[in-house]
Amino acid sequence: xxxxxxxxxxxxxxxxxxxxxxxxxxxxxxxxxxxxxxxxxxxxxxxxxxxxxxxxxxxxxxxxxxxxxxxxxxxxxxxxxxxxxxxxxxxxxxxxxxxxxxxx
Amino acid sequence: xxxxxxxxxxxxxxxxxxxxxxxxxxxxxxxxxxxxxxxxxxxxxxxxxxxxxxxxxxxxxxxxxxxxxxxxxxxxxxxxxxxxxxxxxxxxxxxxxxxxxxxx
DNA sequence: GCCATAGTTCGATAATAGTTGAACAGTCGG
DNA sequence: CCGACTGTTCAACTATTATCGAACTATGGC
Numbered sequence: 541x542x543x544x545x546x547x548x549x550x551x552x553x554x555x556x557x558x559x560x561x562x563x564x565x566x567x568x569x570x571x572x573x574x575x576x577x578x579x580x581x582x583x584x585x586x587x588x589x590x591x592x593x594x595x596x597x598x599x600x601x602x603x604x605x606x607x608x609x610x611x612x613x614x615x616x617x618x619x620x621x622x623x624x625x626x627x628x629x630x631x632x633x634x635x636x637x638x639x640x641x642x643x644x
Numbered sequence: 645x646x647x648x649x650x651x652x653x654x655x656x657x658x659x660x661x662x663x664x665x666x667x668x669x670x671x672x673x674x675x676x677x678x679x680x681x682x683x684x685x686x687x688x689x690x691x692x693x694x695x696x697x698x699x700x701x702x703x704x705x706x707x708x709x710x711x712x713x714x715x716x717x718x719x720x721x722x723x724x725x726x727x728x729x730x731x732x733x734x735x736x737x738x739x740x741x742x743x744x745x746x747x748x
Numbered sequence: 749g750c751c752a753t754a755g756t757t758c759g760a761t762a763a764t765a766g767t768t769g770a771a772c773a774g775t776c777g778g
Numbered sequence: 779c780c781g782a783c784t785g786t787t788c789a790a791c792t793a794t795t796a797t798c799g800a801a802c803t804a805t806g807g808c
Contacts, residue, residue, distance in 0.1 A: 545755090545756090545803085545804060545805090547756085556748055557674070557742070557745045557748065558668075558669050558670065558671050558674055558748075559669075561665045561666075561668050561669035561674075561742075562665075562666070562669035564662075564665050565662050565663075565665035565666035565669050566662065566795095566796090567662050570661070570662055570665075582754085583754070583755060583756095584754070584755085591797095591798095592797075592798050592799075593754085593755065593756090593798095594755090594756080594757080594758095594797080594798055594799070594800090595796075595797055595798065596755090597755065597756055597757080598756095598757095598795095598796070598797080598798095599796090600755095600756090601756085601757095602795090613755095613804085613805090615754095615805070615806075616753060616754055616755090616804080616805045616806060617753090617754055617755080617805090618754075618755065618756095630745075630746070631741060631745045631746075632741065632744065633737050633740060633741035633744070634738070634741035634742065634745070636737060636741075637735060637736065637737035637738035637740075637741050638661070638665075638738065640736065640737070641661045641734075641735045641738070642734070642735075644660055644661065644662075649773080649774060649775090649785090649786090651786085670765095670766090686784090687784075687785060687786095688784070688785085695767095696767075696768055696769075697784085697785065697786090698767080698768060698769070698770090698785090698786080698787085698788095699766080699767055699768065700785090701785065701786055701787080702765095702766070702767075702768095702786095703766090704785095704786095705786085705787095706765090717774085717775095717785095719775065719776075719784095720774075720775045720776060720783060720784055720785090721775090721783090721784055721785080722784075722785065722786095
């Protein structure tokens, strides 16, 4: 039976600006968001070398609960994607500004 | 002798995106930035009721070190202002997106 | 059914951030 | 020069966040 692995995602209208800004304020989370701007990834592909999967999962949770990413089951794996349209609708221009910022 | 009360401010080119996002991710700091978008304020005018001045000063420090605000001596007081042009130069569109976001 | 795989959740600990009163440093008016 | 005034800094405490191993859950292949 499928569906029991669904995780909660906030509605677009409920996204809180400070929560989104906080989720993006961590360098490793921001780097992941920049990679996700290229397209969805499986969770395993989201990770950086030498980072335990529980740590990655924690960052994914922070991003998901802020409404920055979507995390959906896909067979034995999960797809992680940027909620680009939702963010643009709720906070127009924000994601473009963040993604367009110069490399540090 | 004047000038001994100058506080350090980062150069525009040195502003770090995650630091700016973090500074803006606190509701009370974000509210202050929104008020400063209307124009500069003295420190005392920045404060909310029942907040000790040491707490306010701490938030001002976070915003100043991230490069979001400028805090300059002015006689016995200080003027706090938004570094709007500097932020626009370094992170185009970011401040507009944050200031244009819907009220929570 | 059984096992390997993918990833979350739990629990403990470490690190960072927020809050506050008290002490301190300049500035201005007498 | 002295006191009142504005605001920062310090030090201690609390609270939130990050990190990570271990336990756990669902899935798909055999």
